[in-house]
Amino acid sequence: MTGASTAPELDGVLARANGIAMRLPYQSDPTLRDKINAGEIEYLDIHLSNVAQHAWFGLFGDLDIAVVEVCAIREDGLLIPSSSVGNNKTWLERAKGVILEVNARQPLGLDGMHDIYYGTALPPHRMPIPLLNTGDRIGEPYLRCPTDKILAIVETDAPDRSNAFTPPDATSRQIAGHLIEFLRHEIARGRLPANLLPLQSGVGNVTNAVLAELGEGGFTGLTAFTEVIQDGMLDLLDNGTLSMASATALSLSPAATIRFADGIERFRERIVLRPQEISNHPELVRRLGCIAMNGMMEADIYGNVNSTHVMGSRIQNGIGGSGDFARNGYLSCFMSASTAKNGSISRIVPMASHVDHTEHDVAVVVTEQGLADLRGLSPKQRAREIIARCAHPDYRPMLQDYFERACQQSFGKHTPHLLKEALSWHERYIESGSMRNS
Structure with missing residues (x-):
């Protein structure tokens, strides 16, 4: 369970080692994707806004260990989040044990950029979230974690794995x-x-x-x-x-x-x-x-x-x-x-x-x-x-032809479809390598 996608150093390595049985909520690693599509790993694709509350509902079972990257640990024990917050607040709250990764590559100037809101609650006790404008700050700059949960602190100095965007074509x-x-x-x-x-x-x-x-x-x-x-x-x-x-x-x-x-x-x-x-x-x-x-x-x-x-x-x-x-x-x-x-x-x-x-x-x-x-x-x-x-x-006449015939022959005329042909374009591509009519 993550916030969204992670780098090959996590998803890719674990997938190659057959170390993942179930993955959610989002992934982008080629090795992991191949294993999901081969049926070797179960994958739950889920709206990202639902992950934290589903964890609180208990739908994913107990969370044993959370591995959370932070920019730094303050003397008072509060955690300065890194450049990705994701679901870290929820993992820190729900996990039985926590491993903190303090990444020196994350700039200390991140201190003060975050707004961690602790006002969410489970229904029916929810209150309105008091955010009225994009830049409103309604929480606090730091993550909290009880010290008795912390199993280990690991120091690293590693950049985010990121891809260069190509100029717009x-x-x-x-x-x-x-x-x-x-x-x-x-x-x-x-x-x-x-x-x-x-x-x-x-x-x-x-x-x-x-x-x-x-x-x-x-x-x-x-x-x-x-x-x-x-x-x-x-x-x-x-x-x-x-x-x-x-x-x-x-x-x-x-x-x-x-x-x-x-x-x-x-x-x-x-x-x-x-x-x-x-x-x-x-x-x-x-x-x-x-x-x-x-x-x-x-x-x-x-x-x-x-x-x-x-x-x-x-x-x-x-x-x-x-x-x-x-x-x-x-x-x-x-x-x-x-x-x-x-x-x-x-x-x-x-x-x-x-x-x-x-x-x-x-x-x-x-x-x-x-x-x-x-x-x-x-x-x-x-x-x-x-x-x-x-x-x-190249495809407009084919689509127009399908639509006109569907308007005449469909079972219903509200959303006309020819059920025998509706997915034939995909079938044709799988069989011949092209959606075009031969």
Whole structure:
């Protein structure tokens, strides 16, 4: 059990040693992924906002040992959290024993950047969380751990394992351009303020491209209430586009990690790192009105989104926090290139092979081809928009043909489907290596 993904030094090593029987809630290590998809390791994909409360409910059983990284231990015993908070508060509270890893590579300037809220409770005794603005501090800067729980303290000096983000390519910039144009339209119509609403951005090159376009587009006074701060958001904090960012962790490239450490005095005034149960809390996301921007594996013509499974059965990483923000945010946007594997896969399909985000939680679908605003549309109206605006030209006629025949031959006419053909595109890819008709 973790906050989200960990580096190969943990997930990869344990997977190779057959040291994991069950993993949750999110993973991204190739070795671990292969073993999950081979059926050798059980995997529970779960909304990140649910992990802490499910642990308190006892749904995962007893927690024996928690291994928690910290920046430092104060003389009074309080713990200065590291650059990732995640579910560490809950692990420290619930575990019978604790091993603390004091990592000297974590900058001491992190002291004061965190806001650890201890006001959560189990139902029916919950009180409103008193967070009204992105930068509000409602807790304390430190983690607590009873000294009688501490089994060992391990000193390390190791950097976070992080990947360098590639510069946005032409496709990512096209996707970003469509979304920025849409946001400007919403401002012009009076549905968004000039400084937008708090941004949530998933991890990846496409979302980094969107953030880059915001930085180049003259926006100012933006805020972020998100799960992870990545390079693009750090850039916006640096250039003044973003005034405040709230998250649970940093996920920075090696170069950005150095830049963060060098400017930590400045960033400490603009970044708040919180427990995951707060950073991803559905009620806070709804109240603040977040603009959710996340990637997808595929979307079907009615707007159902698959963000986790390849061909319906092979897990990629996991749903992470995207569902927390998509269902509860003011605006839910899903983005992807219109094709994959050199055009042999269409990201827009008749029926999604796995659904993480139903049509009810998806407001906007964006590819390099265009943007479909699905708000206020019936299923058939959504299908026409997605096919016309988001599908690749190589697949658009196939999708149009499927939809028109489904409208005539489907068992029902509300959400027309031809059940014998609905997943035939995926079957065709598995058998022939392409979704295209032969």
